[in-house]
Amino acid sequence: MKIPKRIASAVINSLKGGVVPRTGLPYITVGRETEIDALLHDVDIIADGGAAFRFISGKYGSGKSFLLQTIRSHVMDRNFVVVDADLSPERRLQGTKGQGLATYKELIRNMSTKTRPDGGALTLILDRWISGVQSETAAETGMSPDSPEFGKAVEKKIYEVINALSEMVHGFDFARLLTIYYHASADGNDEEKAKVVKWFRGEYVNKTEAKSELGVNIVISDDDWYEYIKLFAMFLKMAGYNGLLVLIDELVNIYKIPNSITRQYNYEKILTMYNDTLQGKAKYIGIIMGGTPQCIEDTRRGVYSYEALRSRLAEGRFGREGVRDMLAPVIHLIPLTYEEMLVLTEKLADIHAQLFDYEQKITQEDMIRFIQLEFSRIGSDSHITPREVIRDFIELLDIVFQNPQINISEFIASDSMAHVKPSVGQDDQTDEEFAEFEI
Known part of the structure; x- marks a missing residue:
């Protein structure tokens, strides 16, 4: 087994520090074949226009994060875009002081593709989309990019994508930003492109700032950030990718929230995501959340404290030690042999x-x-x-x-x-x- 030194160094130093390396996972992946196969089955469903939601349950150090990173590598090889974030006291799914938006920002910051595996792939994706539309237009029409009619033909294909997105919640505004990005790209206006990227990253403080710089009277907020994740999933499919995988780790940080009402709001957001994926309201998106058994199964403070989630996620009567249902919404990690x-x-x-x-x-x-x-x-x-x-x-x-x-x-x-x-x-x-x- 030959391994480049930079990857060998990343693997050894990360593992010695108790964290999962972002690169080199195939060199050290052992076991977990059953879990990986189950999650990759979900990936096939997502690529066909479906959606999936899973919880990975395991105690600290049992391999939750390792499994998430392994799946991340697998799906990027399958032409998926991956966004991932660890929850923390400052990053939650729902909050009154920007904690939900902070999670969205982290997800978009870590947007990764096979050619940009370390995050920061948003601009690359947008540019690839425009380049792809231009190539497709040239192939279909036989026009030269220098032709006066070529720009109009490209715009027509752009609007096909935009019209499809406009039917979704907040889709009109999302599509409008894509239009602004396209025109800025066609005009060579890098400053305008940077403003659109800033908006997609959720970095505008308020509507006034967004209105003055981009002419749009809306910003991504704590309440609606998840709707934009669903929009990204649809857009990415139209941009030539197979779908979007969302990885959220450290659910224990919701479990640790002292205020019961705040915890319930966060669990309500999880319920919304879960229902969307299983009821077909979301397409081309998969969501995997990782947490300890306690933060999921504790009926006083954990995910199971929210009755609507407990009734959906709890194991049935036939589950027992040694016999695992890998199609269940919660995958329980067993120790390596x-x-x-x-x-x-x-x-x-x-x-x-x-x-x-x-x-x-x-x-x-x-x-x-x-x-x-x-x-x-x-x-x-x-x-x-x-x-x-x-x-x-x-x-x-x-x-x-x-x-x-x-x-x-x-x-x-x-x-x-x-x-x-x-x-x-x-x-x-x-x-x-x-x-x-x-x-």
Whole structure:
């Protein structure tokens, strides 16, 4: 497995810092095939003009964010546009002090495509749309771009898109901004184009400012930002993309809102999104939200505290441990198996050796012993997460690289690893569980 050093560095440094890398995920993806297949099935439905909504439920460090980023990479390869945001005290789905608009701004700021995977793709998308319309017009009419009639023919196709959007809520204003952008592009007026982009990003403070600069008497607000996300989904399809995927993580920040009425308003916004996608009111859009089991299932403060959501999302009578319905609206992440953790450590050891240009010294037996010790911690069955194991393993690789005189097998079993030594009575059980790993 050959990996560019810049990607290897991003992967190792991100994982050691406890965060999910934005690049290089295919090199370290292990397990989660069932979850990925289920979500990619949704993506196929979205591309056909449908919509989808899912929750990813898992405790801190269990791989929620990793799964979201993996899906993000997959769908960009399928010609989708992705917007993503983490909720925070300043970013919510609904608020009275701009928190909803702040989430919209973050989503648009992180708008990504395959050719612009790190965000900031809005201008690129708008320019590609105009270029695409011009190419399509030239192919259909046989006109030269220099022809006096070419501009009128392009405008006619532009208005076909605009008329389709005008039927949606706020569609007329959205379409009007697209028209302004097109004319500014045709005239080479970069300043006017920048103003339209500023409006789409939700950066105009009030209607007066937007009216004076663009001549439009409306701005995106806390109350209606989601309507513009739906408009973007329709526009992106007309611009040549397959659809829009919206990723929203850290739902726990809604759970933490102290005011119950404010929490309920946010859950009401989730209900609106959920109903829109399942009832066919939204097209070419998928929404995935990630949160801990508590922030979703707690009937006092969580998503399930909103009865209309609980009745829609709660598992039915036939759900049980070991039998999962991957078509349900909530996907519950189960821990990675020991075998999957071993494969992951092998991949990380390979990437680490390539990054620092050394011959890999750690053996498969060392990795098995490391995993045995990690999962032998007291309470590991319910508390240890992939994030912790990965962080410990990268720390081990760093130490071994910097101290080549160390005997790895002895070091793993030494007092320096005492914090992961098995408790009394666990040793036999752990060896039995790992018996299939014996070389």
